Amino acid sequence: MSTMKTITNTLTFSSVEPDAGLKAALSKSRADVIAELNASNLKGRGGAGFPTSVKWNLAAAAKSDKKYVVCNADEGEPGTFKDRLILSDYANLVIEGMTIAGYAIGAKTGIIYLRGEYSYLRGPLTAIIAKRRAANLLGADIMGKSGFAFDIILRMGAGAYVCGEETALIESLEGHRGESRNRPPFPVDTGLMGNPTIVNNVETLAWAACILGKGGDWFKSMGTEKSAGRKLFSVSGDCARPGVYEFPLGITIQELLDAIGAEDVKAVQVGGASGHCVPAGQFQRALSFEDIPTGGSMIVFGQHRDMLDVAINFLDFFVEESCGQCTPCREGNEKLLEGALLLEEGRCSMAYLKDLCALGESMQLASKCGLGQSSANAFLSIVKYFKDEILGRTAVAQAG
Ligand SMILES: Cc1cc2nc3c(=O)[nH]c(=O)nc-3n(C[C@H](O)[C@H](O)[C@H](O)COP(=O)(O)O)c2cc1C
Numbered sequence: 001m002s003t004m005k006t007i008t009n010t011l012t013f014s015s016v017e018p019d020a021g022l023k024a025a026l027s028k029s030r031a032d033v034i035a036e037l038n039a040s041n042l043k044g045r046g047g048a049g050f051p052t053s054v055k056w057n058l059a060a061a062a063k064s065d066k067k068y069v070v071c072n073a074d075e076g077e078p079g080t081f082k083d084r085l086i087l088s089d090y091a092n093l094v095i096e097g098m099t100i101a102g103y104a105i106g107a108k109t110g111i112i113y114l115r116g117e118y119s120y121l122r123g124p125l126t127a128i129i130a131k132r133r134a135a136n137l138l139g140a141d142i143m144g145k146s147g148f149a150f151d152i153i154l155r156m157g158a159g160a161y162v163c164g165e166e167t168a169l170i171e172s173l174e175g176h177r178g179e180s181r182n183r184p185p186f187p188v189d190t191g192l193m194g195n196p197t198i199v200n201n202v203e204t205l206a207w208a209a210c211i212l213g214k215g216g217d218w219f220k221s222m223g224t225e226k227s228a229g230r231k232l233f234s235v236s237g238d239c240a241r242p243g244v245y246e247f248p249l250g251i252t253i254q255e256l257l258d259a260i261g262a263e264d265v266k267a268v269q270v271g272g273a274s275g276h277c278v279p280a281g282q283f284q285r286a287l288s289f290e291d292i293p294t295g296g297s298m299i300v301f302g303q304h305r306d307m308l309d310v311a312i313n314f315l316d317f318f319v320e321e322s323c324g325q326c327t328p329c330r331e332g333n334e335k336l337l338e339g340a341l342l343l344e345e346g347r348c349s350m351a352y353l354k355d356l357c358a359l360g361e362s363m364q365l366a367s368k369c370g371l372g373q374s375s376a377n378a379f380l381s382i383v384k385y386f387k388d389e390i391l392g393r394t395a396v397a398q399a400g
């Protein structure tokens with residue numbers, strides 16, 4: 001793992017007062033904590049954008065002696081590394097957010113599910129948890145709040161991308177193969193060991209702590225109407241300053257490209273391998289839930305990049321990472337990769353390309369979990385926007 005310092009602009013996380021959010025939360029009722037979060041309009045930063053207060057409210061309402069708060073630190077999406085930075089530099093804020101969540105939903109146990117490849121963070125995180133325990137920020141009667149007990153354990157993933165999907169993550173925590181579950185029931189109702197469980201992204205939990213400290217209105221005043229607040233972006237590829245950046249939601253792709261020193265850009269892959277490839281003609285579009293939603297990964301492709309190679313690279317990843325449970329994803333990714341390789345050799349007809357696109361659309365509809373529902377996105381958008389480039393290659397190969 002590189003020890004080079006990641007480039008960032010100024011992150012809000014560096015300016016918040018430590019544990020102000022937890023202190024404020026413990027002075028409120030559980031319902032008021034969730035109301036504050038609701039006022040902020042915070043939506044999950046893990047990709048799906050589910051309203052955080054709704055998730056917490058459902059878990060709070062569930063009747064059970066045992067409930068869990070899970071921090072999804074599996075970050076396996078190619079091109080995504082913002083959570084790694086947050087866990088390296090702002091772990092206290094994430095744990096503060098988990099503790100607030102524990103208070104809000106009535107959970108006594110939090111679990112950080114850490115990506116296997118981030119094992120170097122295990123020691124530092126364990127030390128921070130121990131330090132917080134010693135400071136009465138975890139354990140019994142936290143901050144003197146009688147009867148409020150919450151503690152955190154750390155569990156390692158083993159390098160499977162699908163284990164970032166919340167139900168596969170829960171299966172993995174239970175010691176089973178990492179395979180997604182049918183939903184409903186949803187984890188807020190029937191999660192870890194059958195108990196109500198909230199699974200939240202690392203960044204979501206850090207923002208939740210900021211919101212309790214600074215107020216829901218503060219957060220809501222940033223971003224757009226349907227996409228409140230600011231967001232971290234993992235920026236990589238053909239630009240002068242790759243790194244982790246914080247911007248308000250609603251920023252256009254072009255504004256982001258200007259900030260990172262990216263010129264002569266052919267396309268941007270928004271949302272990682274499972275996201276969409278956006279061509280230069282659409283760079284005025286906004287990064288927001290109402291336009292192009294994203295978990296934060298932005299991969300920049302300069303004019304010299306071969307877009308079919310990009311699609312092949314992503315498909316190769318999905319063939320490797322499909323858990324194999326359902327046919328559309330298990331077989332579909334193989335078939336798409338086979339087709340993309342034929343395209344590369346110039347041996348794919350128009351009719352076959354159409355069939356491949358139809359297959360991709362079926363996978364989006366018929367796959368059991370988000371992996372198979374999104375694994376064709378990159379291929380389909382690349383074929384849509386770079387058809388001439390791809391078919392030009394076929395024509396050259398056929399002429400040769
Ligand atoms: C294949 C796959 C991988 C995922 N990986 C992650 C991940 O690494 N981190 C994450 O927070 N969410 C990931 N998600 C989304 C989670 O299922 C879930 O929506 C998220 O953790 C909820 O947190 P949030 O509401 O705070 O965004 C993944 C989803 C899928 C389908």
Ligand code: SF4
Binds near residue numbers: 322369370
């Ligand atoms: S969509 Fe893919 S990863 Fe998800 S259950 Fe089906 S085979 Fe497994």
